Amino acid sequence: MGHRITNKVSIGGDNSGRITQTGIEAGGAEAAVSSLLQLVDRLTTEVRGQDLAKQEVLEDTLTDLAADLRAGDSAEPAVVRSRWEKVKGLLGGVVQFSELVAKISDQVQKIFG
Secondary structure: OOOOOOOOOOOOOOOOOOOOEEOOEHHHHHHHHHHHHHHHHHHHHHOOOOOOOOHHHHHHHHHHHHHHHHHHOOHHHHHHHHHHHHHHHOOOOEEEEHHHHHHHHHHHHHOOO
């Protein structure tokens, strides 16, 4: 069951605070992408030097994904999702990365879903 937001919103008067829409603070999207990029960089570091199936393809795709995330607003959501699905497929069944893969999947879904 989804988390229900129960904050009451009062409209009227002056509001100099941030506007929140669909649970993401305006300006907070950059922080979310930055957090996602840190996770992808961590996964890239952990994957590097392993002897996994299609190791080179995996590293190249992670590098491309990180470049997309660094591009900020110009990143194409469909490309980000596609690259992540490819990484996920290549890492499928590799238990040592499952927790990190789950965290990244959750972030990709929230930001680019």
